[in-house]
Amino acid sequence: MLSPLQKDALVEILNTHIGKAASSLSEMVNQKVILSVPEIELKDSSDINFYQFEKEGIFSNSEVVMSSIKFGEIFKGDANIVFPMANVKVLVDACLGNENEPGNTKLTNEDLDVIKELCNVVLNALIGEFGNLLDVRLEYTSPKIDFALISSLEQSEIIPSNTYVLILYTSFFLAKSQIRGLILIALTENSVNLLLQKIDELLGDMNV
Amino acid sequence: MKILIVDDSVFAQKFMEKTILASLPDEQIIAAPSGEDAYELFLSETPDVIVTDLLMPGMGGQMLIKMIRQTDGICKIIVVSADVQKSVQDEVMQMNITAFINKPLNAEKSEQLIRLLGDAKNA
Numbered sequence: 568m569l570s571p572l573q574k575d576a577l578v579e580i581l582n583t584h585i586g587k588a589a590s591s592l593s594e595m596v597n598q599k600v601i602l603s604v605p606e607i608e609l610k611d612s613s614d615i616n617f618y619q620f621e622k623e624g625i626f627s628n629s630e631v632v633m634s635s636i637k638f639g640e641i642f643k644g645d646a647n648i649v650f651p652m653a654n655v656k657v658l659v660d661a662c663l664g665n666e667n668e669p670g671n672t673k674l675t676n677e678d679l680d681v682i683k684e685l686c687n688v689v690l691n692a693l694i695g696e697f698g699n700l701l702d703v704r705l706e707y708t709s710p711k712i713d714f715a716l717i718s719s720l721e722q723s724e725i726i727p728s729n730t731y732v733l734i735l736y737t738s739f740f741l742a743k744s745q746i747r748g749l750i751l752i753a754l755t756e757n758s759v760n761l762l763l764q765k766i767d768e769l770l771g772d773m774n775v
Numbered sequence: 776m777k778i779l780i781v782d783d784s785v786f787a788q789k790f791m792e793k794t795i796l797a798s799l800p801d802e803q804i805i806a807a808p809s810g811e812d813a814y815e816l817f818l819s820e821t822p823d824v825i826v827t828d829l830l831m832p833g834m835g836g837q838m839l840i841k842m843i844r845q846t847d848g849i850c851k852i853i854v855v856s857a858d859v860q861k862s863v864q865d866e867v868m869q870m871n872i873t874a875f876i877n878k879p880l881n882a883e884k885s886e887q888l889i890r891l892l893g894d895a896k897n898a
Binding site for chain 2: 587591594595662677680681683684687688691692695696698699702703704705707709
């Protein structure tokens, strides 16, 4: 779906967006955060199987917290960020300036509010930069949060059919911990075309 | 001075309240989790400054500002939002607001907020 050159350009663009998201996250948790995007994939939604993420060991514990926002209208889609449940408390404690108790993964309503706000800031930084890149105005829905076993998540409710999914396998490196996460951005065909058109335009400007 | 904080996140509300009171301990803070509640508080409490998020369930910050500006051009409004889009910032800045600050509030942006609130108090 992506030529090697388009993929290279997209990784570069996403790295910049991820850098801004990492900077926002760092300000929230008050410590240095390195957010890496080691790998990206663009797949047809029909080729996505959440169970695969669990099977491939993306999440050592299959319980996850997922936060999602919808955005549109010209560049339209759904953005989801998925964290293993075991690591969410680490992020929440970092935000609140609390000492993390190893093994304590129990989340209170206040913790969920914190993680929702954190995901909101990260997803806004990531998706909003697409708006700036494409020079289009994005409207967002308010973020929602779910927690479940990844294999039991209703895939069709999260990833609409007839979309293309940009998968970002991310790692958040905090001072004392590494948190693996997944960012899934489901885009309509028109939106993917708009993005690829922009990438080709940028590559053309550089005579590549 | 009465300050109305509008944010659907209790965490964000509490963080802003704590930040403001650390520098301006004598100010009165009231808070609302939505645009609808904020508008009611705006009518009943007549705050001097409103610090509002944009993206909230139900009535968002932009609609809230629009409704307030239909009858009140004096109340200071500061937007604190995670939205990084330049088009959104430009549009909201046209609505007679004092400033647009991007979330999250780090030390530098917290100082900016305090400075703006200080200016509003002395105006």
